[in-house]
Amino acid sequence: MTRSLGILGAGGHGKVIADTAIASGWRKIAFYDDAWPKKQTNGRWQVSGRSGELLEELGAMDSVTVGIGRNNVRLQKLSELLESGATLATIIHPHASVSRFAEMGAGSVVFASAVVNVDCVLGMGCIVNTGATVDRDCRLAACVHVCPGVHLASDVTVGEGSFIGIGAVVKEGVTIGANVVVGAGAVVLHDVPDGVTIMGVPAR
Numbered sequence: 001m002t003r004s005l006g007i008l009g010a011g012g013h014g015k016v017i018a019d020t021a022i023a024s025g026w027r028k029i030a031f032y033d034d035a036w037p038k039k040q041t042n043g044r045w046q047v048s049g050r051s052g053e054l055l056e057e058l059g060a061m062d063s064v065t066v067g068i069g070r071n072n073v074r075l076q077k078l079s080e081l082l083e084s085g086a087t088l089a090t091i092i093h094p095h096a097s098v099s100r101f102a103e104m105g106a107g108s109v110v111f112a113s114a115v116v117n118v119d120c121v122l123g124m125g126c127i128v129n130t131g132a133t134v135d136r137d138c139r140l141a142a143c144v145h146v147c148p149g150v151h152l153a154s155d156v157t158v159g160e161g162s163f164i165g166i167g168a169v170v171k172e173g174v175t176i177g178a179n180v181v182v183g184a185g186a187v188v189l190h191d192v193p194d195g196v197t198i199m200g201v202p203a204r
């Protein structure tokens with residue numbers, strides 16, 4: 001079992017990752033952030049250095065992840081860490097339910113009360129946030145953020161870097177493109193092309 005975790009990005013999302021990691025068995029958390037030394041703490045946790053220090057100290061920790069909410073930045077930082085030989089942690093809250101038949105990408109996180117159902121495939125760096133549900137056979141590309149309370153019905157596809165806003169609902173079989181923003185509370189009934197922002201009920 002992995003016990004020490006480096007988190008790049010000492011903000012709110014990183015803090016929830018730290019809390020989730022501790023709940024699921026990690027013992028030692030070290031934050032890194034390019035705002036160091038100005039930024040010394042993230043809540044109850046110390047910030048130990050910038051991204052350069054994280055790269056230097058990779059050998060001293062079991063695994064790392066990126067606690068940056070912005071999907072494109074998280075993707076870039078995770079890719080850089082992988083190229084540097086880092087082991088990316090996949091962190092699942094003990095009160096989340098992830099099917100043993102789901103594939104979870106490295107660097108992905110699943111927060112408390114979230115569900116990832118059977119035969120889902122999630123790419124690198126996805127966030128399944130608090131209380132979200134990703135039902136059977138969904139496919140999420142790298143660095144998709146499924147915000148708190150979202151419900152993706154079965155067989156939904158979401159492209160790289162897309163953001164599904166808090167409380168949104170996506171109908172079964174819908175394909176959402178890459179770099180899409182779905183507004184809070186939206187109800188998505190039809191396929192969505194790359195790069196657009198949609199909102200409302202029904203979403204348009």
Ligand SMILES: CC(=O)SCCNC(=O)CCNC(=O)[C@H](O)C(C)(C)COP(=O)(O)OP(=O)(O)OC[C@H]1O[C@@H](n2cnc3c(N)ncnc32)[C@H](O)[C@@H]1OP(=O)(O)O
Nearest residue numbers: 129147148164165166181182183184185186197198199200
């Ligand atoms: C743990 C966490 O905190 S995770 C983060 C969770 N946060 C979210 O999910 C936030 C999601 N973001 C949103 O819903 C945003 O409002 C967005 C991205 C859809 C739009 O943001 P902006 O482009 O800044 O839009 P802006 O606030 O200027 O509003 C533009 C118009 O759209 C409307 N609008 C904005 N958001 C929504 C929405 N979710 N649903 C319906 N209408 C909306 C506004 O009322 C406004 O209408 P008006 O022109 O008639 O006054």
